[in-house]
Amino acid sequence: MATIPGSVGLPVFGDKSYEFYKDPIKFCQKNISSHKSRLFYARFLNKPTAFICSNKAVQELLTVHNDSLELGYKAFMGEIFGDNILFSDGEDARTLRSSLKQLFTQESVDTYQLTIDSVVDKAVASINPKEPTCVYSLMKKICTEICLSVFLGLNFSDASQTADTIVALTTTHWHGIISVPLPLKLPMTSGSTYSQALHAKDSLLKIIISKREESSGQFAQKVEDTATSGGLREVFINNHLLLFTSALVPKALSSLLTSLIMEVGKKEGDLQEKLLSDPDMMEAVLLEVQRLYPPFLGGRRIVKKDVVLGGWKIPSGHSIMYVTQAAHRDPEAFVDPDTFNPHRWINCSPAEKEKLFCFGAGPRSCIGQHLVWKIFKTIIVRLLCSWKFKLLGDQDFSHKWLPVSKPKQDVKVQFTSRNA
Helix, strand or coil: CECCCECCCCCCCCECHHHHHHCHHHHHHHHHHHHCCCEEEEEECCEEEEEECCHHHHHHHHHHCHHHEEECCHHHHHHHHCCCHHHCCHHHHHHHHHHHHHHHCHHHHHCCHHHHHHHHHHHHHCCCCCCCEEHHHHHHHHHHHHHHHHHHCCCCCCCHHHHHHHHHHHHHHHHHHCCCCCCCCCCCCCCCHHHHHHHHHHHHHHHHHHHHHHCCCHHHHHHHHHHHHHCCCHHHHHHHHHHHHCCHHHHHHHHHHHHHHHHHHHCCCCHHHHHHHCHHHHHHHHHHHHHHCCCCCEEEEEECCCEEECCEEECCCCEEEEEHHHHCCCCCCCCCCCCCCHHHHCCCCHHHHCCCCECECHHHCCCCHHHHHHHHHHHHHHHHHHEEEEECCCCCCCEECCCCCEECCCCEEEEEECCC
């Protein structure tokens, strides 16, 4: 059986983690070119790791081999988040998913619409057309308020001080997610970033428990109903609310919305009007933004038992790093893969959409996709109904990809009222 090209190197000395984190896109492109393969081996996080940059192989990995793999995140984020669906495998994961998905059915998501509308309408009305606006900052503010309003029932107008406290805590918590896990506090210091994040986690959990007791909001009530019917332990409920209200979700949403506004803003003509008048074009643009700019570069798996992927064998104990960004730009899957072309999705087949892994695929795909699409469309439609926008010239539109994809620089737009 064929062996994936590349070298796993020597422990420690042969590790390529620094090279990967310094520039993951360059790292993948260099190895794809030198090995003439979109699958290659390298030592990453000091483990033999198969990098998967092929669209077909990523699809097979996520949809066919789930039972042979376990998620590779618990060692790095388990203490920061506590036990939740991200760190569960096998039957535990299936049970949790079955319970939690009731919170995100289309019917459930529709009940959150009024909350989403309220946040978006207030934010859209507050835009200042006299000054350029940083797109990512605006989107992050909107998405953070939506998540905390929906998941915790928080009212930013009536409880601004509490809201500010929670936002500050989620920021500290996020910095711990992306830091090296060294929960070390030294005398006369404020402690490491990681230990500060653990403290923020404890504070957030206290707030979550308090908000649950208030039972404010549609989502909170559905959580309590799910807990009762699904027999979920209190710790699991609180840890999942911590996951939903963490900075992870709004940063992912903000990433995609910023990329959409950047691409739409680059286009000449009436694309902004088409997004309002043509639902098919709205869908196509959202799909193309997911393809070119997935908020998370990829994902990690640990092989529990030998896997044969596209004819290549990956032994038990090895790691897999699938690179969504590279798979979405695989020339075997997409014509002109580096070109923003929403028309590729007009009248496309369901099989074509299965080539996108922005929200995962198969049995571990994101359970919150209905809510994500609801938030996307609400923000874009409400924004375009009130404003036209234009990107300022002489800006750097290049992206950084870790920890979440976003423009390297603060990309700014000028808003103009449609009623002017």
